Amino acid sequence: MGLRLEPIEGLPDIDESHSIGALIGRKLGESEWELTEDDVIVIAQKVVSKAEGATVKLNEVEPTPLAERYAPEVGKSPEMVQAILDHSRRVIKMKPGAIIAETPHGFVCANAGLDTSNVKQDGTALGLPEDPDASAERISSAIESETGTAPAVIVADTWGRPWREGQVNFAIGVHGMEPLVDHRGTTDVHGQELEETMVAAADELAGAAELVMGKTREVPAVLVRGAEIGSGSGSAKTLIRPEDRDYFR
C-alpha cells in the first residue's frame, strides 16, 4: 500500500560513452530489488543530457544585438543569453537575473532549461534532451535488455515555479506510465463526485525522487515502488497546460 523510494547508487560520472539505462540495469541486477513493470525509475535530466551530448560550446555562439544588450541586465554573458534564445520557442519574461522561456518542447522554465553550472569549468552549458519521452523510452529498453523487465521511466528536471519559493522536480520525459491520473467520474467516500479531477502523478513522482537525490546530490537515479502508474504510456507533453485552459494566465 505504501511507497518506497531507493537511490540507485554507485553510478559513474556520466558522459557520451555511457548508456544510462544499461548502467542502471546492471546496478538493479546486482541489488536486492527484483525489478517489476510497476516500478518507476526517475532519472535526473542532467545525466540524460550528458549521455546524449546535449551540450552547447559557448565560445562557438555568436551573440545577436539583443543578447549583447540584454546580457548585463540578466547577469550572464552575451553568448549565454544567445544560447538561451537559441533554445527557446518563445520568451515569456526577461527580468533582472532570469529569462523565463518556453522551450521547443513547450516547457516553461528559467533559461530555457539550460544549465550553466559547468560554464566556468569548461565553457559549456547543458541543454535539455531533444526528445525527453524518447530518452525515457530508450532508457527503459536498455534496462529491459539488462534485467528482462521494462520499468516506467521519468526524466526529471529541477525548476522554479510561479507564486512559490523553492524549486521542485518536474517530469519532462515519461515512458511506460500515465503522467496524469484521471479521477474524473470517481466518487469519494460519501458518494460525491470528486472535484479534483486530474492529478499530475509524474510530477509528484519526480518531486518525491528529488528528496532522495537531493540528500547527497550524487544520486541521479531513484527506484520508486508502489505508485499507481496506470496501464498506458503517456507523453510528458500531456503535462503542459495550453494557454486557453490556464486559469492563472
Add this chain to the structure above:
Amino acid sequence: MGLRLEPIEGLPDIDESHSIGALIGRKLGESEWELTEDDVIVIAQKVVSKAEGATVKLNEVEPTPLAERYAPEVGKSPEMVQAILDHSRRVIKMKPGAIIAETPHGFVCANAGLDTSNVKQDGTALGLPEDPDASAERISSAIESETGTAPAVIVADTWGRPWREGQVNFAIGVHGMEPLVDHRGTTDVHGQELEETMVAAADELAGAAELVMGKTREVPAVLVRGAEIGSGSGSAKTLIRPEDRDYFR
C-alpha cells in the same frame, strides 16, 4: 538512505468532535512503526478543516452585486462566489470556470481554497484552516501526547498550477521541519557551486504523500520516513514567493 511512505489507515470520518492528532497518534501507537522526530506526518487539509469546523454555510451568505453578476460566468452560485470573495485578500484572475485568488494567508489558488464538493450534499463549503502552521503544531503536540514523540507535520492541499496540467499537493502548514532546503554554498561532485539553491522540500513531501493518499482517496494521513527535514521549524509561509522575486510574473 531511501524514503518510505506509509498510509495511516483506519481513521474515522473526521468532524469537529475529533482531535486528528490524537487519532493519528493512537494509530501509530498500534502500528509497527516506532515513531521518531525525523518522521513527517502529511495530513490532507480537508480533514484538518473539518476538525476545525472551517465550514461556510452558503445559505447564510449574502451575495454582493459583483458576485451576482459574475456567478453565471464562473458556473457557481452567487453565494459561492461571494464566499470565495469573502475568503480572499486579492483576486488574481476571474476566468470562465474559475476564480484564482490570494487567500489571507498569502496562498494563490483556485476559489481561495474553498472546497465545494460538499455543497450539493449539505449546502456547505469547506475553507482552509485559519492558521495552518498552528494546525500542524497542534497535531504534532497531540501525536506527542499519545506516543511521546513529536513528529514534523505538513498540512497539504491539492491545487492546480500555472503552465502545468494536473493538480499536485502543496504544503500549506508546516511544523517541526524546514520547508525549504538550502543548498546555497554547497558544491556538487565536481566542486562547482550548485546553481539550484533552494528546494521546496515540504511541497515535494506533500506531493509524494498525495501519491499514497490518492490511491484509495480514503487515506487522509501518511507517514514519511527518511526525508531530510533540517533542524529548525519553519513556516509554510516561507514557501510563498513575493512578487518582486517572482520571475514568472
